[in-house]
Amino acid sequence: MHQPLPVEIIDITAPHDRRVDDFRDLNSSTRRPDLTVLPGGRTGRGLVVAEGVSVVARMAGSRFSPHAFLGVDKRLSRLIGAGVLAAGPAAVPFYRVDPAVMEQIVGFHLNRGVLGVAHRPAPLTVAGVIDARVRTVVVLEGVNDHENIGSIFRNAAGLGVDAVIVGGGCADPLYRRSIRVSMGHVLRVPFASSREWPQDLGLLSDAGFTLVALTPDAGAVPLTEAVTEAKTAFLVGAEGPGLAEDTMRRCDVRAAIPMSRDTDSLNVATAAAIAFYERARR
Amino acid sequence: MHQPLPVEIIDITAPHDRRVDDFRDLNSSTRRPDLTVLPGGRTGRGLVVAEGVSVVARMAGSRFSPHAFLGVDKRLSRLIGAGVLAAGPAAVPFYRVDPAVMEQIVGFHLNRGVLGVAHRPAPLTVAGVIDARVRTVVVLEGVNDHENIGSIFRNAAGLGVDAVIVGGGCADPLYRRSIRVSMGHVLRVPFASSREWPQDLGLLSDAGFTLVALTPDAGAVPLTEAVTEAKTAFLVGAEGPGLAEDTMRRCDVRAAIPMSRDTDSLNVATAAAIAFYERARR
Numbered sequence: 001m002h003q004p005l006p007v008e009i010i011d012i013t014a015p016h017d018r019r020v021d022d023f024r025d026l027n028s029s030t031r032r033p034d035l036t037v038l039p040g041g042r043t044g045r046g047l048v049v050a051e052g053v054s055v056v057a058r059m060a061g062s063r064f065s066p067h068a069f070l071g072v073d074k075r076l077s078r079l080i081g082a083g084v085l086a087a088g089p090a091a092v093p094f095y096r097v098d099p100a101v102m103e104q105i106v107g108f109h110l111n112r113g114v115l116g117v118a119h120r121p122a123p124l125t126v127a128g129v130i131d132a133r134v135r136t137v138v139v140l141e142g143v144n145d146h147e148n149i150g151s152i153f154r155n156a157a158g159l160g161v162d163a164v165i166v167g168g169g170c171a172d173p174l175y176r177r178s179i180r181v182s183m184g185h186v187l188r189v190p191f192a193s194s195r196e197w198p199q200d201l202g203l204l205s206d207a208g209f210t211l212v213a214l215t216p217d218a219g220a221v222p223l224t225e226a227v228t229e230a231k232t233a234f235l236v237g238a239e240g241p242g243l244a245e246d247t248m249r250r251c252d253v254r255a256a257i258p259m260s261r262d263t264d265s266l267n268v269a270t271a272a273a274i275a276f277y278e279r280a281r282r
Numbered sequence: 283m284h285q286p287l288p289v290e291i292i293d294i295t296a297p298h299d300r301r302v303d304d305f306r307d308l309n310s311s312t313r314r315p316d317l318t319v320l321p322g323g324r325t326g327r328g329l330v331v332a333e334g335v336s337v338v339a340r341m342a343g344s345r346f347s348p349h350a351f352l353g354v355d356k357r358l359s360r361l362i363g364a365g366v367l368a369a370g371p372a373a374v375p376f377y378r379v380d381p382a383v384m385e386q387i388v389g390f391h392l393n394r395g396v397l398g399v400a401h402r403p404a405p406l407t408v409a410g411v412i413d414a415r416v417r418t419v420v421v422l423e424g425v426n427d428h429e430n431i432g433s434i435f436r437n438a439a440g441l442g443v444d445a446v447i448v449g450g451g452c453a454d455p456l457y458r459r460s461i462r463v464s465m466g467h468v469l470r471v472p473f474a475s476s477r478e479w480p481q482d483l484g485l486l487s488d489a490g491f492t493l494v495a496l497t498p499d500a501g502a503v504p505l506t507e508a509v510t511e512a513k514t515a516f517l518v519g520a521e522g523p524g525l526a527e528d529t530m531r532r533c534d535v536r537a538a539i540p541m542s543r544d545t546d547s548l549n550v551a552t553a554a555a556i557a558f559y560e561r562a563r564r
Contacts, residue, residue: 155552157545158542259440260440260441263467264436264440265440266436266437270552273552274555274559277559
């Protein structure tokens, strides 16, 4: 259990108060605060936004240190009651609002009722997230759907995966929807974006990981046979195209989940969960 | 491979043509054709709507026999090329439209470009879907999210589950979004809605099924130990509340997927997929 994070409670009654600008227009395609790049190529703020009591609680104890909160009194009380927040000195502002004011700020009715916001910390490196204690990682390529990214982090957290490597062509895991779908585990499971893709896979091989490519290809080894007790990196690609052939060639084994006839591949996050489960049994 | 379904190609140029009323206003909360009950309690048409080439293809060979199609020429060509449809006598109408007309009929831009529509056939019964060949079924309780329902059908089809029993408190599997998320497998995997819930579970026990309740409860048996070679019915409940205690008591075993500390349960469709996978290995 972490110490409660001290917050200074500040009531906001005017929707246009500049102090809550980091929470404004969360769904606006041109102004939303979580985008790193805005339409037309301008640099966005790239803020990290947590929503709902449980996700805000996960943010509070994470490397994504919140610099402000916005929420209704009921959610503030729950966060204080759960020992996540506490009124105190040297405090982060908690902007307390009525539901109607919150709706005007955020731009829609957010029924989770509370938000936390953090600046992006310095990114972790691939070498940094595969330290000696790490036994299982998942490596993503071309996973460009924010819900799938979020689901993969949720499954990784639940099923004992130590870190995520975000390879080429992936969506931003710190997009608001990814964080929400992950139940906040994007903020907890260490991840690094590859700077040199797919060459960075060599770092995993050098560190003693067996690279297991997940593929629906019928010629692949059944997953049960492909997973061992060795340090393991699972590689998953987007539904449809799957992993690039060049990426597959860098892997030690191609593994398939046995599927029924006349069916498509599974959703990428579901396939990953099955691999994580198979791995956790070793 | 089925025989191609004969279609009569009819060009529609006026968006208000009455012949395409079954495809009109698909997102309208008050008029959409897939609802069985409209706001205010009026009876809806409850039509079964398939969208996109692969889902329409699954509908064409299913017990949900389409009585009309609407689509752009490109998708019609793909369906003919794939041997799903063919111009022929005694034919079902295929209403061919320009993309702009299709958008006006449907009410939004549907980039899958083709729709099929069927009347609901007589529902299957629980006793009917658990015939002698059936080895594995999944039973849903309180799964009231259309995407989760669709995902469960997709996972069932891919991982060797023979039938789905829809228990109390569940959403309609034939809602358009469920069919889409299932990749059309709602139309292929036999399912029956329980009329007497949870008493219908007795039909499964009487038929020799072992009833395995999936639960995140730490006191449950690990999934690996709970799954056997016997005929198996997996019971899954909604995220959050889970299965009702009365339902759990009717089960033979409570099974849990081992989870990391400080994580929530998995998404219900993901948990089900892992159970199906564990079962398929037997």
